[in-house]
Amino acid sequence: MSELEARVLPEATLARLTQYLRALNALDAQGLERTSSGVLAKEAGVNPSILRKDLSWLGSYGTRGVGYVVRELAEHISRTLGLNQDWRVAILGAGNLGRALSGYAGFKSRGFNVKAILDIDPALVGKAVGELHVEAIGDLAKVVQREEINIAVLAIPGDAAQDLVYELAELSVRSVLSFAPKPLRVPEGMNLRRVDLSTELQILAYLAVQG
Amino acid sequence: MSELEARVLPEATLARLTQYLRALNALDAQGLERTSSGVLAKEAGVNPSILRKDLSWLGSYGTRGVGYVVRELAEHISRTLGLNQDWRVAILGAGNLGRALSGYAGFKSRGFNVKAILDIDPALVGKAVGELHVEAIGDLAKVVQREEINIAVLAIPGDAAQDLVYELAELSVRSVLSFAPKPLRVPEGMNLRRVDLSTELQILAYLAVQG
DNA sequence: GCTTGTGAACGCCTTCACAGCA
DNA sequence: TGCTGTGAAGGCGTTCACAAGC
Structure with missing residues (x-):
């Protein structure tokens, strides 16, 4: 080298x-x-x-x-690793998982600041989550711009995830961490990583039977 | 083949x-x-x-x-994959993450039944989480036996995780999914998989700077 | 003709073993 | 002597390309 x-x-x-x-x-x-x-x-x-x-x-x-x-x-x-930068995270989905992630101590301690949490359900909009308030997914563009978001976390169940990926790409958010169960297609230049909780359990189940 | x-x-x-x-x-x-x-x-x-x-x-x-x-x-x-079996999951840690996981729809739909949730904090013991009530980590052996747990999920912050792995091994729980940030040592014959949320974000951060 | 099943080629990642250097 | 840095070897997983078979 x-x-x-x-x-x-x-x-x-x-x-x-x-x-x-x-x-x-x-x-x-x-x-x-x-x-x-x-x-x-x-x-x-x-x-x-x-x-x-x-x-x-x-x-x-x-x-x-x-x-x-x-x-x-x-x-x-x-x-x-680029950790001297200021990383500003938005969490999409204010269900159980989204709320848990927004308060995850491991993020803040490593320089990742959760700046917004959004949901599609009007009943959740405005509700407090930690120090944040849930905003509407419809306002995504506004929120990304206002908070200068550079990383998005997808904590939504399923089919809406793909559309959000494209929308995020157009808003120049180039890094996405997805918890959606489906593999997602990403536009050129966007980075996506996936955590699939059910898959992890299924692998463990196989290993347990095997072992 | x-x-x-x-x-x-x-x-x-x-x-x-x-x-x-x-x-x-x-x-x-x-x-x-x-x-x-x-x-x-x-x-x-x-x-x-x-x-x-x-x-x-x-x-x-x-x-x-x-x-x-x-x-x-x-x-x-x-x-x-062994999915025709009955998989019975205990979640260790009733913080935000543990509670979120206990209600995660993707588990039930794929044959994984969350049968117990436990925490070390006495203030949480007895609290309702979905249809379950939080039990004391001290009662782990009893709970594992009663519910015939075969998979454990570690949703606890840090240092206690390693001890719990050994305790679970002695209770014949041979599959563990860990959200603890540290790599854990496992006894012979035990299967452990790790999900490290901070690592995922750090990788994304690097890719974003790079790309 | 069309799609599966698979040996062979390829490339990436890990491990080995040792040269380089304090 | 002791530990780093690295070329070479080895192993694993993916892709290719085609034979097998409906």
């Missing part, structure tokens, strides 16, 4: 980098200033080889024979 | 099979009796090659030149 050109991290690496960051923060909280690939890998739940390989995508930030400086490495990963 | 021996499906295949099942049910609901790998793959959001490859793990259930019988294939996948 010594090219000038910025290159895209493999997605598997990306997912692990977030774990290293969490692990580094944990070590820092314990007062440790230095660490090694062995210690860090254990804390992150991976093997040391892949950890070093992953870090090599970012450049050389360790010292041979010694290890890594905890805060320095954390800062570097953080910058690589 | 023509061996006698039962073999374990690759996990990637497993995840897609659940999608094919959902897609088949959607086609069935539309009144379609037959389908092809092309149609089904589109509905499931994958390419036809991998779909046929995945199905080949289960044996030959299609007809060359014709396609698949929707209900027959659905039934076969369903059986392979």
Whole structure:
């Protein structure tokens, strides 16, 4: 890794980098200033080889024979992941899941601020959810603009999700996390990740029968 | 695929099979009796090659030149995934996320019945959550036995998760879905899957900066 | 002719093993 | 000596392309 050109991290690496960051923060909280690939890998739940390989995508930030400086490495990963930016999240769907997500502590602590929650049901509009009030999906464009939303979370049951993806794309929201059970098509340039809770349980069920 | 021996499906295949099942049910609901790998793959959001490859793990259930019988294939996948069993779920943690999950419609419709919800906070014990009442984590053994729980969902913030995994293992609960941010160690023979919401957002953040 | 089922090719990701360097 | 950084090897999963069969 010594090219000038910025290159895209493999997605598997990306997912692990977030774990290293969490692990580094944990070590820092314990007062440790230095660490090694062995210690860090254990804390992150991976093997040391892949950890070093992953870090090599970012450049050389360790010292041979010694290890890594905890805060320095954390800062570097953080910058690589774009976490020094201000991320402003809108949650679409104010049902149980949407409300739970809007209050999810893990978001705020990692720099993701939930700025709006919206729903299609008029009966919910205006209701308080934490420090927010539910707004109408019909006002999506207005809300996205007002709050400068750059990430949307789809916490709605089903068929409306696809239309919202296109609408979000037109509003220049380029990152979407979907909890909808169906796979969604995304326009060029938009990033979508999906969490499918039923699928997770189905996989567990199979493994339980199997194992 | 023509061996006698039962073999374990690759996990990637497993995840897609659940999608094919959902897609088949959607086609069935539309009144379609037959389908092809092309149609089904589109509905499931994958390419036809991998779909046929995945199905080949289960044996030959299609007809060359014709396609698949929707209900027959659905039934076969369903059986392979162990979904004809009775799955009884306990949710550990009655915070926002736990309560949201306990009411998640996608579970019940796919044969997963939430039979209990527990929390460590005495102030929550006894409170109603849907048709359930929150029970004390201290009573976990009793609850698991009484309700014959075979899947547990960990919807608790952090450090208590690891201990609960071991406790569940001793109670013979062999499948766990964790929402805890840390990777957890699991005893031999236990299956654990993790959903890390913050990681998902961090990946999206990186992709948004990148793209 | 049309669609399945599958070996072979390909590409990505992980693991190994060791050279490089404090 | 000890740990990082990395080329090479290995393994896994996807895509290709076509033979098999209705």
